[in-house]
Amino acid sequence: MSLFQREREIIVDNEFTDSFDFEEIEEFVSGASKNLFISHRFATSDKMQVQPRGGFPTYEKVFRLYEEFKSAGVDILPLTIDSNTRLNDYATARKMLELSEENDTDMLNGYPLINHGYRTTRKMMVHFDTPVSLRHGTPDARLLVETAIASGIFEIEGGPITYLLPYSKNFPLDKAFLYWKYVEKVCAHYSQFNEAINRESFGPLSATMQPPAIVLAIQIIEMLLSLEEGVRSFSVSFSQSGSVVQDVVSANVLKRLARKYADTFGFTDAAIHLVYHQWMGAFPRDKFFSDSLITTGTVIAAMVGADKIITKTRNEAYGIPTKEANALAVANVQYTLGILRGLPAISDEREEEHLERMVDAIMQAVLNDDADTLWRKVYNSIKKGYIEIPFSPHIINANEVITVRDPDGNIRIYDRGRLPIPDDCFEYERSKIELPEGKRVVEKIIEDIGIMQ
Amino acid sequence: MSLFQREREIIVDNEFTDSFDFEEIEEFVSGASKNLFISHRFATSDKMQVQPRGGFPTYEKVFRLYEEFKSAGVDILPLTIDSNTRLNDYATARKMLELSEENDTDMLNGYPLINHGYRTTRKMMVHFDTPVSLRHGTPDARLLVETAIASGIFEIEGGPITYLLPYSKNFPLDKAFLYWKYVEKVCAHYSQFNEAINRESFGPLSATMQPPAIVLAIQIIEMLLSLEEGVRSFSVSFSQSGSVVQDVVSANVLKRLARKYADTFGFTDAAIHLVYHQWMGAFPRDKFFSDSLITTGTVIAAMVGADKIITKTRNEAYGIPTKEANALAVANVQYTLGILRGLPAISDEREEEHLERMVDAIMQAVLNDDADTLWRKVYNSIKKGYIEIPFSPHIINANEVITVRDPDGNIRIYDRGRLPIPDDCFEYERSKIELPEGKRVVEKIIEDIGIMQ
Amino acid sequence: MRVVTGVVGNDVHVVANRLIDISLKERGFEVFNLGVNTYLEEFLDAVIETDADILLISSLNGEAEGWCRDLAILKSGYDIDERVLFVIGGNLTVGEMSAEELIPRYEAYGFDLVFHQVDLNEGLDILENRMRERLR
Amino acid sequence: MRVVTGVVGNDVHVVANRLIDISLKERGFEVFNLGVNTYLEEFLDAVIETDADILLISSLNGEAEGWCRDLAILKSGYDIDERVLFVIGGNLTVGEMSAEELIPRYEAYGFDLVFHQVDLNEGLDILENRMRERLR
Numbered sequence A, B: 001m002s003l004f005q006r007e008r009e010i011i012v013d014n015e016f017t018d019s020f021d022f023e024e025i026e027e028f029v030s031g032a033s034k035n036l037f038i039s040h041r042f043a044t045s046d047k048m049q050v051q052p053r054g055g056f057p058t059y060e061k062v063f064r065l066y067e068e069f070k071s072a073g074v075d076i077l078p079l080t081i082d083s084n085t086r087l088n089d090y091a092t093a094r095k096m097l098e099l100s101e102e103n104d105t106d107m108l109n110g111y112p113l114i115n116h117g118y119r120t121t122r123k124m125m126v127h128f129d130t131p132v133s134l135r136h137g138t139p140d141a142r143l144l145v146e147t148a149i150a151s152g153i154f155e156i157e158g159g160p161i162t163y164l165l166p167y168s169k170n171f172p173l174d175k176a177f178l179y180w181k182y183v184e185k186v187c188a189h190y191s192q193f194n195e196a197i198n199r200e201s202f203g204p205l206s207a208t209m210q211p212p213a214i215v216l217a218i219q220i221i222e223m224l225l226s227l228e229e230g231v232r233s234f235s236v237s238f239s240q241s242g243s244v245v246q247d248v249v250s251a252n253v254l255k256r257l258a259r260k261y262a263d264t265f266g267f268t269d270a271a272i273h274l275v276y277h278q279w280m281g282a283f284p285r286d287k288f289f290s291d292s293l294i295t296t297g298t299v300i301a302a303m304v305g306a307d308k309i310i311t312k313t314r315n316e317a318y319g320i321p322t323k324e325a326n327a328l329a330v331a332n333v334q335y336t337l338g339i340l341r342g343l344p345a346i347s348d349e350r351e352e353e354h355l356e357r358m359v360d361a362i363m364q365a366v367l368n369d370d371a372d373t374l375w376r377k378v379y380n381s382i383k384k385g386y387i388e389i390p391f392s393p394h395i396i397n398a399n400e401v402i403t404v405r406d407p408d409g410n411i412r413i414y415d416r417g418r419l420p421i422p423d424d425c426f427e428y429e430r431s432k433i434e435l436p437e438g439k440r441v442v443e444k445i446i447e448d449i450g451i452m453q
Numbered sequence C, D: 001m002r003v004v005t006g007v008v009g010n011d012v013h014v015v016a017n018r019l020i021d022i023s024l025k026e027r028g029f030e031v032f033n034l035g036v037n038t039y040l041e042e043f044l045d046a047v048i049e050t051d052a053d054i055l056l057i058s059s060l061n062g063e064a065e066g067w068c069r070d071l072a073i074l075k076s077g078y079d080i081d082e083r084v085l086f087v088i089g090g091n092l093t094v095g096e097m098s099a100e101e102l103i104p105r106y107e108a109y110g111f112d113l114v115f116h117q118v119d120l121n122e123g124l125d126i127l128e129n130r131m132r133e134r135l136r
């Protein structure tokens, strides 16, 4: 038995899991319906795939949620995991699940996949015969991903940076890298048997004033870390920035650079997809305004040419959406995509070159690090502040970069911290910023955070 | 007294009007608040002006409608006239108004302006101190426009073609031209005393499969007919076509050509504005889909750079909207305009040149007609079928042009009838059309009419 | 089978009328289309002139009720065959009203089939079925 | 005046917390910001350590109630000055619940001021007024 296989045995041998039958699971994956694979869907459909978020504690409620989504015309189903499971606290998750089942109220903010187990969960996945995407935010997702794939969930979101810096205060970074290395390997392993398991990075980060240069660099890095372990179907992503042009520029550059870096690293056979998240920041309280914001995001997604769109709901400012509100958003987005015709191909050469140079510069700084492996280079770069995420709650995050919006709504770098971008690029960014006489930067930032409200 | 003034005296001397005091009216216009003039608003604001449609029988209901609009953040108020008044049937309008007042139900589908009279109506206009746009659809709008301006309504929609061919079955065309000549003169006359009275053409026409070449030619013609009589502030318009690129192309060409023809005719001092109508065709029955369609239209309006947008409501497929539904649309449109930032400047040179050549060709054919005045040239051109409106109910309309959508949703000319467009342009149009094997043109047209449903 | 059709009153919405024309012809009816802006008297005249089996009225702009409430009175003045089927469809009220509330009213005015916000071909299918039943 | 602040429980929503920090400082408070992911015990420890006048807790992810229902019991174990003001604000429930239903619950847990979906500065204005009243 290989070392890796031994590690897997240990991981899945847990008092909260029923025994893992790896042989049976491989057989299941080998024979699984192509319809369960988003990688297959991407390969065979030109339509932008519509995917909401969502998960409930009990099997029945998720089942009903999926039915609702299906009748709204969903393309990809989500499975959002509860926060105890995210923190590997399966005991609490079990207790809360039991309470939820007994009292018919939700005591968890998602589906405790480990407690339900793959044998049960698989029934649902096979029943709906639709690709499912695992949404979690777990630094140590090893057992979760084993269970997900065994259940028939063939897309795994996240990554060592994007599921850590925005989601955690002090989880050790090096551990996150190693745990995710395991996840990549498992995904690569199962990809041999049938269509590829798709991995997706989480580009929205903290969803607040993220400069595209940072988002894109992180997307490319997580893609490379994944491809290095053998994954061959990967989605890079980002979220609506608040400026249409900036979204278009980000999409064009991200598509180009992701391909370039994948090829340079020798992964010419990897399929790369683009995912667009509707506005991830603070939503308006008015539900009709939220609808408008959602539709606007859909139009932009179509303009940037995304392969998949991840939807929000009119309840966003309030709380976890009801299944009805969630399905309504899916139906509206599908309707909007259906009526959008004759979209122009847009580009902005100057901005694209500018962004490309910044991303390349960050990538060079990372790749030039002395360490021997890519993940260590990245780890060092984060510690050195070459990479950081504005509004990350994590203690290791440099917290030096400051961004504000220019008059067109583009997010610009006001203070570059230790970001290794060329001086002239930084000057260009600064030149775009207009701070009205007497207005302090913080006031501007507060205003900029709330632009959709 | 001039001949024209004598004509005016006759027109306003009507058993349904209270006596017209022209001197007082001129004084009123001279001293009127600048806020009542949309021409002034256009000159002093860069913001896209948001205007709904709407009108009710009684003064009180219009008052409450305006209050609702104001609190939704409206920029321009509408006054939609009832259909009896449109047909100059003031007796029926009076009866129905009385019934409406007595029974507190609406027996008219708009405001019977003649019956209310200018003295009463002016109170409302002065109270709200906001530009009001007169929406009617009246071939003989002479008395209506006299009353409107005397009331403080300083924007008049319509024109001899656009308020006739889509709105009437057999009203004589030559009469329409002469009656509208009167309207233009009155508008020009009052424009001397204060800011200019704005005239607006109705570009949506029959709102069904209108090819841009026809729309643009008619817009330019109505503009010239108006400027000829001394009007100096004019809005050309068109409605959402169903293809984003086609809208952008139409807007770019219309702005360019309207200016060009105005200048060529010596009206270099005329201010020309662009108005965009949200989707005017068949709406979906689902009200949330209607919201999505409305928001999509708002995004496109912003992309084409309209000076004003005219809104629809989520009730469109059902009936005359309630004031609440109407105001909701205004609020949503304002919200959407508020969050749209960093819009790209789009153009499509090839399509623009192509459209420009078609419009120029139609204009040349019209201008080359033997007649001595522009309105007669236009009149002849319509009779000859050089100009026609698909899906016009009017008996004089040629009804030969057939249009279908290409795969990108652009409306293309399938049969050019007697439209004087160059052969190579027509070939280009035809080359874009793809009719699936075995599909009949009518099936395709039916499908194309219902694309937003 | 002969059908007289058109749009009643001061209504200029011609699009559905054009489609009805096409669809009726495709279904094998002989169609006399009076177009938009047609008054009730004109419809009844045409029914008699053409010896039609069906009168199929459209109304879209919400005015239908005002124009049709006098149908019964008017009918009695004409010598119209009992067997002529009176059909009306489109958007039959100003504002919003449920079909349950609306249909009985129009039936009371003298219509045999009433289609409020019903798709054209759905309505014409029902019409054809009704005519087939009659023939049996 | 000293304020201890932070986001309670497993909640990582840091944006409001950063803004609260700035706004409190601007208003002249001495701020001890424990950041996100802070447990109730840590808050109470900090109040005692810093001799704070106000404890201002945020919660955004809907978990607040689970973490705060034991406040009273916990408080009794500490020797906390009667005069310390307990404030909580943010998005205080999973899903939707009206403020009328929600505020009394949190008051019962031992909070003096409860702001559910209330804007930051609106809340801080009220807080300042309350503190001024006390000083009188």
Ligand code: B12
Pocket (backbone or CB within 6 Å): B053, B080, B083, B109, B110, B137, B166, B167, B204, B205, B206, B207, B208, B280, B281, B282, B283, B284, B315, B316, B317, B318, B319, B320, B321, B391, B392, B393, B449, C010, C011, C012, C013, C014, C015, C016, C019, C056, C057, C058, C059, C060, C061, C062, C063, C087, C088, C089, C090, C091, C092, C093, C094, C095, C115, C117, C118, C119, C120, C121, C122, C123, C124
């Ligand atoms: C295009 C349009 C126009 C065009 C018409 C161009 C033309 N000459 O045809 C223009 C812009 C000129 C126009 C003008 C007006 N319109 Co208009 N218009 C529309 C719109 C947007 C689409 C109509 C259309 O063409 N649909 C496509 C065709 C294929 O479908 P349809 O007409 O809905 O018919 C379907 C069914 O009803 C059915 N059907 C029709 N007849 C029959 C008969 C039978 C037997 C059966 C079974 C089925 C059937 O078949 C069709 C296909 O399924 C509708 C709103 C909507 N539906 O989205 C408003 C609408 C019909 N208009 C309306 C009004 C009020 C007007 C105006 C009075 C202006 C105003 N105050 O706003 C004017 C004046 C018209 C007049 N004097 O009649 C109202 C009617 C209100 C009501 N019923 O309460 C509507 C509903 C809009 C609204 N919500 O206010 N309009």
Ligand code: B12
Pocket (backbone or CB within 6 Å): A053, A080, A083, A109, A110, A137, A166, A167, A204, A205, A206, A207, A208, A280, A281, A282, A283, A284, A315, A316, A317, A318, A319, A320, A321, A391, A392, A393, A449, D010, D011, D012, D013, D014, D015, D016, D019, D056, D057, D058, D059, D060, D061, D062, D063, D087, D088, D089, D090, D091, D092, D093, D094, D095, D115, D117, D118, D119, D120, D121, D122, D123, D124
């Ligand atoms: C950005 C965001 C994120 C980012 C956070 C990045 C970061 N590290 O900060 C990311 C994407 C990582 C994220 C993750 C998650 N999020 Co989140 N997120 C949001 C979002 C869209 C905006 C929050 C924000 O930054 N707003 C801007 C700031 C300035 O405003 P604010 O936080 O709303 O606070 C205002 C007031 O509440 C007030 N306030 C706050 N504290 C206090 C205190 C006092 C005393 C006073 C007076 C006022 C006050 O002041 C602020 C300004 O007015 C909200 C939805 C929304 N509001 O639109 C959801 C939301 C808060 N998230 C939610 C959830 C559930 C999650 C997740 C669990 C994932 C999931 N299941 O979907 C995770 C995990 C987080 C965790 N473990 O805690 C839910 C909470 C549900 C509930 N309460 O019922 C929300 C409401 C979305 C939703 N409708 O589902 N999220």
